Each structure stands twice: as structure tokens, then as C-alpha cells.
Amino acid sequence: MAIPPSPPATGGTATADGWPQGAILIVDDEPGMRNFLVKVLAPRCRFVACAGSAEEGAEWMRTERFDLVILDIALPGQSGVQWLQTLRHQGFEGDVILITAFASLDTAIDALRAGASDFILKPFRVPQILNAIRQCHERARLRRENFVLRRAALPSRSLGTPLIGDSAATAQIRAAIERLAPMPSTVLLQGESGTGKELVARALHALSPRAQGPFVPVPCGALPAEDIARELFGHAHGGRAARDGLFVYAQGGTLFLDEVADLPLPVQASLLRVIEERLIRPVGSQQAVPVDVRIVAATRRRLADEVAAGRFRDDLYYRLRVVDLTLPPLRERAEDIPALVAHFIGVLAPALGVPPIAVGPEAMTLLQQYRWPGNVRELRNWVERSLILGEVNVSALYPSLGAEAAAPGAGAGAAGATPEETVPLDLESLQRRHILAVLDTVGGDKGRAAQLLGVSRRTLERRMAEWAAQGLVRT
Template sequence: MSAGKILLVDDDDALRRAVAQGLELRGLEVAAFDNAPAALKTLNRDFDGAVVTDVRMPGMDGLALFERVRAIDPDIPVLLITGHGDVAMAVAALQDGAYDFVSKPFPMERLTAALARALEKRGLVLDNRRLEAAAQAGGGSPLLGDTPVMQRLRATIAQLAEAEVDVLIQGETGAGKGLVAHALHRGGSRRSRPMVTVNCAALPEAVFETELFGAAGAAGRPSTGRIERADRGVLFLDEIEGLSSSMQAKLLRVVEEREIWPVGAAEPRHLDLRIIAASKIDLAQAVRDGAFRADLYYRLNVVTLVVPPLRERREDVPGLFGFFLAEAAARLRRPAPRLTATIRDHLLGHDWPGNVRELAHYAERVALGLPSALVADDGATPAVAESLADRTGRYEAMVIRETLAACGGDARTAMALLQTPRKTFYDKLRRHGIEIDRYRPGKG
């Protein structure tokens, strides 16, 4: 059952204690009140549970409480406890937006089953609101998250952005190392100058020198390397662990002296650079393993920022998903889909080995409405949500059965209680397969 609090309101002390105990034994948190005004003081739009209230109470009764709850937030589920004479009244409340009702006496399983559905619905409502808020508060950067580790990361970026120090960023594939590099650049004094990105892992050794350092050229036509294009700006060395030992040695002079020696040039060129490097592996361990030069590592490692993987900050996943979903929907020019139970379960249950990048791709599939975004991890297609017509029919059949049970199968009394004409009443019996004789004494 979904997490959430149950607000129980009933002036009958014995019934209130029994129901509260039954719900608590089933793992629910219950706040019990003997009057409606006291219960209302605890409610607001952020309430993450459901309200269960008796209909007949002195002062403010259950229907008046339902109206007050609906004014606070119409999406808070309200379940009514009715007597046999209140069935028609409860049906009218259902039409006005009450979630469900149970008639006294009722089995605890009937109430807990209704509450399980109500809490699931409430959880989805609140999750969708949080997603919308996260999308609006994104500010153009998915470095979102309220977890302490993300708060510290943002604070450290703000401190380092204006500092003229080199930064080493470490994190798993797709964790957002490039986003951190861009945030450092945007927040620093070199923001008006370019940030030149070099994907070290994709750079063939045969063209390493000419691509990075440039060449003196012939007939006065020199070529400018990528490093020189970053002069007075920022050089971002992404996936630096992908450099071979010889490439690392050639890059060391750039990091140490801030100068390059173009191929064929007679003298070096001095540059004004801020260097940001990123690695998806632990470079300190790579140094110990002999896979990365210690002198280059220690010169790059003035300050190290570690970007945490999503599995270590699962609480941030829904907010990030909301940001990416809104972004994808806007780009595709279609409304953002609502969060479903299947999508929410995937968001919270998946480990996201591809981190932020994988989450962004998943949000795009959801925005496109692709079936692959709506398939559970075990490959099973989720059940289709119950339609409004099916749900209304289920309620209608339940109300008729409870009314027949209350009046001992007397059709005339049942029609009077339900305020239903004879032909309509018998049509509904046939539609729902209800045999009236089963409710008459001695026929059960």
C-alpha cells in the first residue's frame, strides 16, 4: 500500500478506536478525531493521505466535512462511512467527487482496499504537482535536486566559478560532468569568452598534435589548434582518461606552462587558459594502477568535484524527470503526459546506470508516448487504467447490492432508497448480473 496518512473522523468512540487499530495493524498511519473541525485544522493542499469520515455526526457532519475538504483541495480522497439509510446520500456525494463509501457494518478488507486505491491516486496527484513545479523551477539547468549532496555541489560550483583555478570533475557516464563544466564557465569571469571542448577519448593519436596544438603551415597559412582557440577562455578536456601515455606527456606542458608548440613552429605560443578536465573513472586509482601519469593528475587536481550517480540521490529523480519531460514536450510541441503509476514505479525502482542522460532519454520516450516507455522492468505490459464508465458501473453495482442487503431484498424499498424507477432498477440488475432473490431471507 502506498505511504500516506489516514485522517479518521468519527464521533463513535468504540468504532473509531476499532477502525484506527485495524488500519494501523495493516501498516497505515492514522490520525483519529472525534469531530470534523479538529480534523480540518490538520489539512492543507500538501496532505499526502486520505480522509475517512462518518456521515452522521453532531455539529459538522461528514458531508459538510467533505465540502470543506474539497474547498482545500478537490483531489484529496474522501471516503464516507454510512448507515443503511444514507446510501442514496452517499451516491449523490460520489457524483460530487467523494472517492468511495462503505456501509456499516463493513469488513476491514473492504475499507483497506478502497484506501489502497485512494492513496495511490493521491500519490500520483502530488507527484504530478511536484513534476510541474520542478519543470517551472528548472531555470534552464538540470543540476536540480534537494538532496544534500546536490546542494553542496551547487554551492561549491558557485564558489569555484569566479576562482581562477583548474578543476577536475569526476563522475560516472551520463552523471552530468559536462553540465558542471558549463556551470563553472557561465558563472566565471571568462563567460564572455569561449569554452572549447576536447573529447579526449575520441581523438586519434595520429592527429593529436595538429588538432590540439595546430601547425605552423606553409606559405604563411598556419592552422589554429583547439587549445589556442580557448585562449583567454576555458579549455574543457572531457574523458581525459582516454588519452594514451604519449598524449598525456604532450599535454603536460600545456597544463604546467600554459603554452603550446604548434607542429613546425619555431617557438611556443603562450596562452591564458583555465582548464577543466572530466573523467568517468577515479584518476587517483588509475595513477596507482599505472594507467595515468601521476604528474599530469596532480597538476589537474587543484580542486576535484564529484558528481554523484542517480542511484545515490533517488529523491531527485522525479524532479529531474519533470524537468526533462517538460523540455521534451515543448521541443516536440505536444502536451506533457501525466505521470502514471507504471512510470512512477520505474522512476523510483530503476537504478539508472546511465544516470542523467538515461533519464533524459526515458523522458523523451514518455513525451513521445512510445510503448517502450510504458513497459515494466519484467517486460510485462502494465494493466490499462480503469475507465470512468467501468468505475462508475462498479460503484453502481456495489451500491445496489448494499441497498438490497440492507432491505432484505425488498425491491420496492430498494427502489425508494435509491430513488430509481422500476424499469431502470431492473435494467441495472440485469446489466450488473445481480440476482435479487439472493438478498431475500432464506435465499442466501
């Protein structure tokens, strides 16, 4: 027997009197006890199901997700303690309250060993069972918080830095965050890898009314396609251990869907329903679960192009981009680089236990000319590497550019460059082009150029003489 769910409270997490919403399974062979518990719990819970035996309870567990089981010990067939042991062996992690009219010390010990959350003697009063259920809900809430904290402690691709810089582009992003954070609207963040999409998502959460709730990042591109639905929406008991999805763990907070363009089309359809109905349906369950979650999605690819190519649902695209915020690449806000470098040195030097390094004006100019294909993440890594080596090695950046991404001032317009060097085809040409660009930056000062390049002046002069003999440079 199942009791239809009562109308969910605002947000879907608690009733008006603060009672936590949830799904409860009652397993007792006495109809009177089942009816009593249903009368008490149905007005307070999202969903209540009843069974007269462990076998009937197992049928419910195969198709529904339950937050709590109230289980009588003395049942026909398999006893309550035996079934509880089976549930734990199968991976059920929810709370189980055992009830009995025939208590003994041995029974209580067996119940605790089997994994019971509480042990109540019949007959009991309404406040007693309600308090026990509240304590179970609180333990479940703490488990969810611990799960979120453990995920937050894992290595993250987040840049781990506030929005640094005074460029016009950074000021616009900062103003947009302050304007959008208090709103409940879904936000779509677009931009190249390393531009700080997760950083902005965390800022939106921290400045929102949901700041006390969890921030749950979901790396959509890193999850196996066959497991994404279970990770997001959870799954009912059956075939594998029942588990809450990340939507449940994000209750009252923000769910950050990173690289949302990587979601398979069937999961996109399910996500669309969640956004529209604010209900999730765990895999293998017929029961919908209300959720109170703000969604922030991010992608490095243009979703409009993905829609045009048929890889992303257009209806989901329009649902996600209630507000669309595009983060500029670092090359479009090069004036922020000095402040970012100073910030990373200040943060990383103490963490690494090394002295800070000084980045001179010539080196900073080269950093600002570099196109930074990896954006702020690449800049951070460069600072960390420089701190570890104890020197500013700007020259290490330029050979990795290639012809298409050459730094400004390093092409044919560099001092001494010949026309055929406009598109270098080999490493030797790239190296020559870079050295000439450095010389041009320092006004032809070979001593300063050698210092920036990390070579001796004698080596630099020898290379210049070789290129002059080949007619590749003018002396």
C-alpha cells in the first residue's frame, strides 16, 4: 500500500512547520500499527509506503527510493533484523528505525550490529517516533554535507582565485556577478577552458541567498555516459546499492554542471524536465522527488553551434541560457596580467615554501604579448613553475605558440626578421623569431636579451653571427 504524496512545501525540502520532507517505508505485520504510522506521517512526508512483511518491503525497495525505513522486528517469514542485514549487505545506506513489543538486551545488540539507526519499544507515543525520525533526517543531512565537502577537497580545475584585475572586461564580469547572484535564475557560463567558469559559478553561489547551502560541482565530461543519469538523479534499490543523486546532495544550494555540452541527449531530456518541474525521478523509481536547487551550467563550446549540429537540445539550451554570461579569454584582458602575476606569486610562494620572484618590466611586456591559449590556468602554472625554478623564464612560453598563435611583435615586424619568416615551419625558425622579438623588446640590448632568454651573451652573439652569415638576419 502506498499513500499519495502530500503537496510539497515551498522548495520541496520541508513542510511549513519545518518537518523535513522525505519518503518513508513502513514494514509491520500489524494493520493497526501501519494505519497509526500512516496517519501520523502522511501529512508530514512526501511519500509513505506500507508493507506487511520483509518480502513485500523488498518489492518496494526494488522500485522506489526511500530516505527512511520503519521496520518491525517480529515479522512473518524473514525477521526485521535479518532483512536489515540483507539491506546493508546490498548497499542501502538510509536510516532504519527498528520497532518491537518484545525487547531484550540481546535483541537490542543484534539490532545495533545489523546497522539500525534507532530502536523503539511498542507502544510508543507520537513525539517519540517523530523525534527519532528528525534525528535520522539530521544524520542524513550531515552525511550529505560530508559528501559535498569530500568532493570539494578533491583536486579541482577551479582557478582558486577571486576575480583579479581592473580591465573593463573584468569589471563587467564582476558587475554581472553582483547583479545575478541574488536571482534564482539559471545561468549559462560560456568561454574557453581556463577562463574561470567554475570560479564565477562559486562567486554566484557565495553571494546568493543559497550561500549557506552546498555548492556541488559536476564534471559532466568526466563521467561515463552510462552513469551520468545515476550520478545526477540517483537510483532506486535494485541491481545495485540505492544511492541519492547529486541533485539531492545539492538541496538548498547550487548545482554546477561543468561542460554541460557533454551530456548525452537522453540525459539532456531528463535535465529539461527537472528544470521545468523541479522534480527528479531516480533511475528505476516511479516516485518523483522534489528538489530545490539553482543550476549554473558552463561549457567551453558554443552551445548555439552544438544545437545547430544536433548534439544539444534546443529547448534545453533556451532553458539554460535564461542569463548567458561569456567570459573573455586572458589575451583580451592583458592589462590584468600584472595583477594576476602578483596575486599568484603572493599565494603560491608561501605555499611552496620558496622566496618570491621579481618579474621585470621587459618580462611583463612579453607576458602581456603572449596569447595564453590556456588562459588564467596557464598563467598560474607558469608562475608556479617559475617559483619552483627560482627564475623568470619567459622564453619557455614562446616556442609552444606555433605560427598561428604567435605573440604580437614576434613576426615579420620584429627587428631583423625577413619576409620568409612570417610563417615559420620548423623549430629553428620559431627559435630565431622569438630571439629577435626579445631583442626588439629590449631595444637591441644583447646583454638584457640574453638575461631574459636564460642564455649567456656569448651564446646569443654566436647564434646571431651564424644567422647573419646565412643571410637570415641583418647585423
